[in-house]
Amino acid sequence: MNTPVSHPSQISETNKGAIGSQISETNKRAIGSQISETKKGAIGSQISETNKGAIGSQISETNKGAIGSQISETNKGAIGSQISETNNKKGAIRSQISETNKGAIGSQISETGFTDLRNRITELRNRITDLRNRITDLRNQQRCNKVMKEHSVKNLIFSSSCTVYGDPKYLPVDENHPTGGCTNPYGKTKFFIEEILKDLWKADPDWNIVVLRYFNPVGAHKSGRIGEDPKCIPNLMPYCAQILVGKMKELKVYGNDYDTPDGTGVRDYIHISDVATGHVAAQTKVEEKCGLKIYNLGTGQGYSVMDMINAFSAAAGKPVKYRIIGRRPGDVASTYSKPDLAAKELGWKATRGLNTMCEDLWRWQTMNPDGFNSNGPTHKKHKLTQKI
Numbered sequence: 476m477n478t479p480v481s482h483p484s485q486i487s488e489t490n491k492g493a494i495g496s497q498i499s500e501t502n503k504r505a506i507g508s509q510i511s512e513t514k515k516g517a518i519g520s521q522i523s524e525t526n527k528g529a530i531g532s533q534i535s536e537t538n539k540g541a542i543g544s545q546i547s548e549t550n551k552g553a554i555g556s557q558i559s560e561t562n563n564k565k566g567a568i569r570s571q572i573s574e575t576n577k578g579a580i581g582s583q584i585s586e587t588g589f590t591d592l593r594n595r596i597t598e599l600r601n602r603i604t605d606l607r608n609r610i611t612d613l614r615n616q617q618r619c620n621k622v623m624k625e626h627s628v629k630n631l632i633f634s635s636s637c638t639v640y641g642d643p644k645y646l647p648v649d650e651n652h653p654t655g656g657c658t659n660p661y662g663k664t665k666f667f668i669e670e671i672l673k674d675l676w677k678a679d680p681d682w683n684i685v686v687l688r689y690f691n692p693v694g695a696h697k698s699g700r701i702g703e704d705p706k707c708i709p710n711l712m713p714y715c716a717q718i719l720v721g722k723m724k725e726l727k728v729y730g731n732d733y734d735t736p737d738g739t740g741v742r743d744y745i746h747i748s749d750v751a752t753g754h755v756a757a758q759t760k761v762e763e764k765c766g767l768k769i770y771n772l773g774t775g776q777g778y779s780v781m782d783m784i785n786a787f788s789a790a791a792g793k794p795v796k797y798r799i800i801g802r803r804p805g806d807v808a809s810t811y812s813k814p815d816l817a818a819k820e821l822g823w824k825a826t827r828g829l830n831t832m833c834e835d836l837w838r839w840q841t842m843n844p845d846g847f848n849s850n851g852p853t854h855k856k857h858k859l860t861q862k863i
């Protein structure tokens with residue numbers, strides 16, 4: 476889910492700092508969808524210019540010729556004004572949210588001690604931020620659809636997530652698995668957007684929409700120049716990487732009492748560059764006038780949290796410090812994909828294994844310990860030691 480450069484977004488430079496940073500924080504989310512938005516693609520081209528989006532930049536790296544040429548056809552005016560509009564409304568959304576949560580905060584104060592209270596306030600603040608991001612995602616998607624329609628762009632690739640499946644009723648999860656029983660707000664947003672897109676296509680079958688349900692993207696471009704630069708609490712693997720460059724203390728493993736081989740959560744981790752090639756394949760599909768199609772992007776292989784800690788420690792040559800704590804609300808025990816439909820209809824398959832995911836992530840993190848704010852490689856001692 477962007478030119479092969481590795482520095483901050485033109486969106487934030489040109490007009491809208493706040494939106495730029497939202498884009499980077501949600502790089503696996505609404506943005507991805509807008510990436511491939513095709514030739515006339517006002518939006519796709521804008522996003523491609525923002526180098527914060529990990530997947531976007533990967534795609535650009537992967538398919539400079541095909542997508543790169545489309546990137547230059549921009550429509551900055553149209554999109555720029557949409558972004559400004561969103562940004563102007565941000566204050567309003569924020570005040571609504573704080574209104575809504577005032578009561579909740581008050582009752583927390585009377586019930587708890589000070590330390591607990593502080594933790595709860597932090598958690599509440601995170602939830603409010605998350606909720607605000609979700610509202611922004613939904614609004615942006617609606618604006619995106621509207622602007623695309625106005626410009627007669629009706630080809631769309633939407634970055635969805637395996638999280639729309641909720642707690643799986645069976646494994647591996649295929650595309651026919653029911654959706655909507657999401658266990659977190661992010662999942663719900665993805666689910667709602669999928670539903671909006673289904674309605675959009677039903678109302679106007681001229682649209683060609685490919686929905687890609689990513690499992691757990693990890694890794695970085697093999698050059699070490701493009702990777703994930705989380706601005707909020709990182710996912711598992713960026714967290715591990717930040718521990719090993721001294722930015723985080725230790726990993727808290729959320730529960731080892733799940734019904735999985737070692738008790739820790741199992742996920743289908745997929746290399747970010749495979750996610751990128753998945754988009755390129757989807758781009759071909761929308762150009763074939765495919766209607767509405769939905770595909771899983773995963774490897775079909777589940778790994779536990781402990782598998783991932785061990786693999787990453789081996790790739791980096793030093794151990795990730797961790798501590799087992801209780802389960803995190805909203806987590807499911809196990810989810811991994813059946814990726815066969817994408818293989819059959821897109822001719823796409825994930826080709827990079829766990830070892831490559833960990834090596835590439837470690838290369839990115841050591842070359843860019845401060846993400847896109849880094850001034851080139853500072854960890855001269857970086858080397859990939861062991862194969863796993």
Ligand SMILES: CC(=O)N[C@H]1[C@@H](OP(=O)(O)OP(=O)(O)OC[C@H]2O[C@@H](n3ccc(=O)[nH]c3=O)[C@H](O)[C@@H]2O)O[C@H](CO)[C@H](O)[C@@H]1O
Nearest residue numbers: 638659661662691692710711714727728729740780805806
């Ligand atoms: C609750 C939540 O936000 N879920 C999102 C997260 O899924 P996941 O919760 O699957 O991704 P994750 O990287 O946050 O967690 C992966 C696994 O690692 C475990 N873990 C994670 C972090 C940590 O500090 N300690 C730890 O033990 C976690 O319990 C899970 O078993 O990312 C997905 C995409 O990649 C989707 O965006 C999901 O909606």
